Amino acid sequence: MLKKILYLIGLILILSLLFWGFKKTNLNSFIDIVESRTFDLRQTVMINANAKKVNDDIVIVAIDDASYEYILDNYGEWPLTRDIYAQMIEYLEQQQPKIIAFDLMFVKSLKSKPNADKALVEAMKKYPNVYTAMNFDNQPEELRKPVKLPDTLAIQVENHSDDINFDDITFSNCRAILSDILNSTSNVGIINVSRADDGILRKMPMFARYQNKFYPHLGLKVGLDYLKTVEGQDIKSYVVDKNSNLILGDRKVYLDKDGSAILNWYGPSGTYTHIPMYKLIKKIKGEPTDLNYSFKNKIIYFGTTAASLFDIKTVPAGKIYPGVEVQATYVNNLIDNNFITKAGKHVTVIVSIILALITALLVMQISSAIIASTSTVAIYMAYVIFSYYAMKLSNIWIELIYPLLAVILAFITSLIVKYLIKSRDFEQQYKLATTDGLTDLYNHRYFQDQMKMNVEHSKRYETNFSLIIIDIDFFKKFNDTYGHQSGDAVLRQVAQILKRNVRATDVVCRYGGEEMSIILPNAGKDEAITTAEKICTIVSQKIFKLNNDKETHVTISLGVSTYPFDGETPSELIEAADKRLYNAKNNGRNQVGKN
Numbered sequence: 001m002l003k004k005i006l007y008l009i010g011l012i013l014i015l016s017l018l019f020w021g022f023k024k025t026n027l028n029s030f031i032d033i034v035e036s037r038t039f040d041l042r043q044t045v046m047i048n049a050n051a052k053k054v055n056d057d058i059v060i061v062a063i064d065d066a067s068y069e070y071i072l073d074n075y076g077e078w079p080l081t082r083d084i085y086a087q088m089i090e091y092l093e094q095q096q097p098k099i100i101a102f103d104l105m106f107v108k109s110l111k112s113k114p115n116a117d118k119a120l121v122e123a124m125k126k127y128p129n130v131y132t133a134m135n136f137d138n139q140p141e142e143l144r145k146p147v148k149l150p151d152t153l154a155i156q157v158e159n160h161s162d163d164i165n166f167d168d169i170t171f172s173n174c175r176a177i178l179s180d181i182l183n184s185t186s187n188v189g190i191i192n193v194s195r196a197d198d199g200i201l202r203k204m205p206m207f208a209r210y211q212n213k214f215y216p217h218l219g220l221k222v223g224l225d226y227l228k229t230v231e232g233q234d235i236k237s238y239v240v241d242k243n244s245n246l247i248l249g250d251r252k253v254y255l256d257k258d259g260s261a262i263l264n265w266y267g268p269s270g271t272y273t274h275i276p277m278y279k280l281i282k283k284i285k286g287e288p289t290d291l292n293y294s295f296k297n298k299i300i301y302f303g304t305t306a307a308s309l310f311d312i313k314t315v316p317a318g319k320i321y322p323g324v325e326v327q328a329t330y331v332n333n334l335i336d337n338n339f340i341t342k343a344g345k346h347v348t349v350i351v352s353i354i355l356a357l358i359t360a361l362l363v364m365q366i367s368s369a370i371i372a373s374t375s376t377v378a379i380y381m382a383y384v385i386f387s388y389y390a391m392k393l394s395n396i397w398i399e400l401i402y403p404l405l406a407v408i409l410a411f412i413t414s415l416i417v418k419y420l421i422k423s424r425d426f427e428q429q430y431k432l433a434t435t436d437g438l439t440d441l442y443n444h445r446y447f448q449d450q451m452k453m454n455v456e457h458s459k460r461y462e463t464n465f466s467l468i469i470i471d472i473d474f475f476k477k478f479n480d481t482y483g484h485q486s487g488d489a490v491l492r493q494v495a496q497i498l499k500r501n502v503r504a505t506d507v508v509c510r511y512g513g514e515e516m517s518i519i520l521p522n523a524g525k526d527e528a529i530t531t532a533e534k535i536c537t538i539v540s541q542k543i544f545k546l547n548n549d550k551e552t553h554v555t556i557s558l559g560v561s562t563y564p565f566d567g568e569t570p571s572e573l574i575e576a577a578d579k580r581l582y583n584a585k586n587n588g589r590n591q592v593g594k595n
């Protein structure tokens with residue numbers, strides 16, 4: 001059990017090193033992309049299950065394909081002259097909407113109709129609930145000189161998070177809109193987006209930095225204005241706490257490392273109520289139309305949905321998603337407090353370690369590899385389901401890929417450890433079955449098996465092998481004189497002499513009692529006799545230490561036989577060696593019997 005615990009501790013250390021290593025390599029970026037795709041999948045499942053509903057107070061006046069065609073047919077050009085927008089503002093304000101927001105940028109003056117621009121400016125000055133958009137970029141100064149924006153558009157941001165640096169949403173240039181709009185209203189927000197490395201838009205910045213100042217996103221301004229009128233929350237300060245949360249009154253919006261909020265998606269394109277803009281224009285002009293929609297208390301977003309007008313994004317909810325619907329989703333998240341919170345890396349590490357430990361323990365305890373594999377898959381799938389409901393019910397994004405890698409690593413490592421433990425146990429059992437416990441030599445059973453194998457091998461390949469049988473002289477008398485413990489000490493020391501003075505391929509065994517044997521593969525009689533005489537001399541010169549701190553000398557007698565000259569079966573060879581052993585004893589001991 002202690003070994004298993006040590007292996008598991010080692011597994012934890014390996015996992016920690018891997019997490020650290022991934023963060024230092026490009027592999028981390030690849031894993032982040034795959035993790036983002038798991039986010040998309042979870043969002044898609046929730047959309048298909050109708051897990052979240054859009055806010056009915058948000059409506060989109062869409063410049064769709066039909067409206068684009070209507071504008072070209074009736075006005076002859078795009079963009080639409082801005083006095084038409086002024087007329088639409090006047091018409092909508094009569095119905096008392098909460099907010100009118102344009103996901104459109106009114107850049108440069110239309111020289112052919114300067115009064116049209118003026119009409120739009122006057123309408124925006126007249127109504128404090130009308131918002132419009134602008135954009136930051138990094139165009140070189142030689143193409144466009146950066147403009148200085150009015151101080152009324154900037155906000156103060158306090159960042160207390162060590163994980164957010166806003167570098168990815170810092171820009172050097174600005175595509176400014178009409179200066180008359182910039183100077184007449186503070187209801188201007190940026191509409192920059194945050195695309196991931198795979199081109200998919202999953203999050204939006206809360207603000208962007210330009211000329212060392214922060215400017216709020218259009219969706220943030222629209223959402224906060226709505227909350228002010230509905231909930232009475234007047235947000236004037238923007239503070240990011242140490243946990244990367246933007247504090248907005250009683251709301252906390254988690255910001256990713258680039259300062260963007262992760263959007264929670266409600267459905268595919270077309271989920272929000274769409275009013276084709278051509279119907280609104282016809283209504284204003286008194287032309288026949290079926291438009292009977294009430295805009296009272298609504299957030300009205302103007303934006304393009306026609307594919308030919310190029311404001312199409314790829315998002316988790318679909319490959320073709322109009323930018324204005326992204327803006328609507330942004331505002332919807334803010335109003336309903338539905339932004340996604342991503343669990344920190346420490347949570348991922350802890351979860352990975354827990355799953356890895358559970359997997360390792362199961363694999364170590366379950367004998368069947370198939371059942372262990374099935375259990376591992378079941379554990380991870382249970383975690384996947386848990387992560388789905390964490391996002392569905394609590395808007396929490398718990399990572400899946402690092403835990404998956406941890407589970408796979410734990411599974412493979414545990415199988416290897418299990419195999420090593422079994423292999424070691426087998427080796428230990430085999431050693432116990434084939435080894436004499438006192439001398440650490442091979443036992444009599446192993447000796448008999450090796451004799452049979454060497455006979456068969458020598459017979460097949462027509463080679464020789466020899467056998468030496470050793471007996472300690474006067475051992476019974478020695479035990480009677482010094483005691484059995486001293487006798488055991490002599491047996492152990494003689495065994496060590498034998499092992500140290502033979503070849504690595506030779507097999508040294510305890511034959512029984514004080515008798516020992518050596519099988520010498522591929523050795524002729526002369527080589528075997530030389531080995532036996534060397535061992536006999538070494539033993540006779542050795543000073544043996546006994547258990548009672550006494551010292552003594554012992555001698556041995558040896559008998560040698562060789563296949564096939566002295567026999568062609570194990571029993572014949574043993575009998576021949578045994579006969580020569582007794583000849584050595586009869587001739588005075590401490591010698592090798594040769595005849």
